[in-house]
Amino acid sequence: MRLEVERKREKRTEDEKKTTQFVEEKELDVDLPNLVHGSEKWQQAMDDTERDILVSIVGRPNVGKSTLVNKLIGKNVCLTGPAAGVTRDSVWIDHLWKGKPVKLVDTAGLRRKGHVESAVEIKSIQNTLNSIKKSHVCIHLMDAQEYWTQQDVKIANLILQEGKCLLVALNKWDLIEEAQRKPLLETFQQTTQGLFPAVRKLKVVPISALKMQRQFELLDSACEMFERWSGWLKTSDLNHWLREFKKMVPIPKRKGSRDVKRFNLVFVAQTNSRPPTFTFRGASSAQIPDVYIRTLENGIRREFDWAGVPIRLKFLPREGTDFYTKPGHLRRRPSDGHGVPRRSEVH
Numbered sequence: 001m002r003l004e005v006e007r008k009r010e011k012r013t014e015d016e017k018k019t020t021q022f023v024e025e026k027e028l029d030v031d032l033p034n035l036v037h038g039s040e041k042w043q044q045a046m047d048d049t050e051r052d053i054l055v056s057i058v059g060r061p062n063v064g065k066s067t068l069v070n071k072l073i074g075k076n077v078c079l080t081g082p083a084a085g086v087t088r089d090s091v092w093i094d095h096l097w098k099g100k101p102v103k104l105v106d107t108a109g110l111r112r113k114g115h116v117e118s119a120v121e122i123k124s125i126q127n128t129l130n131s132i133k134k135s136h137v138c139i140h141l142m143d144a145q146e147y148w149t150q151q152d153v154k155i156a157n158l159i160l161q162e163g164k165c166l167l168v169a170l171n172k173w174d175l176i177e178e179a180q181r182k183p184l185l186e187t188f189q190q191t192t193q194g195l196f197p198a199v200r201k202l203k204v205v206p207i208s209a210l211k212m213q214r215q216f217e218l219l220d221s222a223c224e225m226f227e228r229w230s231g232w233l234k235t236s237d238l239n240h241w242l243r244e245f246k247k248m249v250p251i252p253k254r255k256g257s258r259d260v261k262r263f264n265l266v267f268v269a270q271t272n273s274r275p276p277t278f279t280f281r282g283a284s285s286a287q288i289p290d291v292y293i294r295t296l297e298n299g300i301r302r303e304f305d306w307a308g309v310p311i312r313l314k315f316l317p318r319e320g321t322d323f324y325t326k327p328g329h330l331r332r333r334p335s336d337g338h339g340v341p342r343r344s345e346v347h
Contacts, residue, residue, distance in 0.1 A: 051101060052101045052102060052103040053100060053101065053136055053222065054105065054134060054136045055102055055105065055135065055136065055139060055222050056105040056131045056135040056137075056138050057069055057105065057106055058107050058128060058138050058141070058159070059140055059141040059152070059155065060110060060143075061108075061110075063143045063171055064171040065141050068141060068169075068171065068207075068209040068215060069091070069093065069104055069106040072216070072219065077091065077093055090105055090106065090107050090127045090131050092104075092105055093105075093106070097223065102223070105131050108125065108127065108128050110155055129158075132158060132164065133162055136165065136226050136229065136274070137165040137167060137226055138159045139167045139168075139169050140159065140166060140167065140169065142169065142170055142171065144170040144173050144184075144206060145175060147188070147191075156196065160198070160310050163274070164310070165222070165225040165309050166310075167203055167218065167221055167222060167225060167308060168192065168202060168203065168204045169205050169206075169218055170204060170205070170206040170207065171207055171209055172208060173206040173208050173213065174211045189204050198294070198310075199310065200298060203225075203308050205218055205221065225309060229274055230273050230274055231273065231276070233276075241299070241303050241304075242268050246265070249292075252291075253289075263282060263288060264283070264318075265281070265283060266282045266318065268280045275309065275311055275312055276306065277312040277313075277314060278300065278312070278313055278314070279315070280296075280313065280314070280316070281315075281318060282315075282317075283315055283317060283318065284317050285314075297313055300313075
């Protein structure tokens with residue numbers, strides 16, 4: 001009997017060591033699809049989100065995430081306290097906001113790897129990372145008194161890498177002196193743009209969850225961002241923009257080419273949403289300079305108002321890519337053998 005107990009204890013200890021090593025190695029730069037899913041309760045909650053706008057409140061410990069959720073729904077559902085780490089598991093709350101079903105997720109705080117101490121906290125981190133992966137919009141809650149920390153930058157980058165909408169909320173704004181608020185917010189917005197240049201005009205909302213100041217603006221912004229993140233642009237509008245864009249921005253030489261031969265993007269269409277994905281025809285990404293790709297992305301953002309919403313660009317060579325689009329798909333259009341679509345096959 002004692003031998004069996006010792007074996008189980010050794011196995012549990014070994015499992016905890018492996019999990020700890022996993023989190024330390026990956027920190028926040030993790031391959032989220034390879035994470036082990038959380039509890040059955042967590043998975044069931046994920047299965048029930050088909051029609052809901054899934055909004056996760058994420059951030060470092062003790063920035064007021066649980067207090068914010070309680071104030072948003074008008075009930076004390078989430079545990080709060082002055083000590084960090086009160087929330088250990090993701091809490092899912094169904095809420096109706098202006099007729100729209102919203103599922104709010106209160107998550108455990110994400111600490112730096114050197115401060116992760118127990119297997120319980122490691123499990124909490126896994127649930128938080130899974131919540132980010134499955135969310136539509138992530139409200140990144142920060143302490144207004146502490147500015148951008150290294151951990152906050154990692155959390156925001158993780159959200160954007162997953163293709164989720166990012167909304168930044170500065171909590172405890174009531175603790176900032178009145179005379180310092182305007183210059184502090186302007187400086188914070190400028191710093192934010194410098195840290196995340198790929199996401200133009202990232203929205204920053206100063207709030208006080210405890211004093212109930214501007215917290216409902218977060219839900220309005222989250223619903224608005226979700227609509228844009230889920231939306232589709234007309235192909236005709238995109239190609240009109242592309243023609244005008246090429247007139248204003250000279251097409252550079254092919255990437256790595258020594259001659260003056262240049263590529264030409266001849267067609268663009270939106271081929272997916274959540275996040276919005278745009279496929280260009282005319283050259284592969286290996287032929288296009290990185291700076292031109294960033295200029296294209298910024299051009300789409302400015303023209304079609306994708307502020308705070310991550311977008312993806314894909315590129316296909318000109319030959320053999322005569323395609324038409326359907327939501328979620330990129331399909332080649334059947335031709336008569338000479339590159340001309342058959343009339344009977346065109347939809």
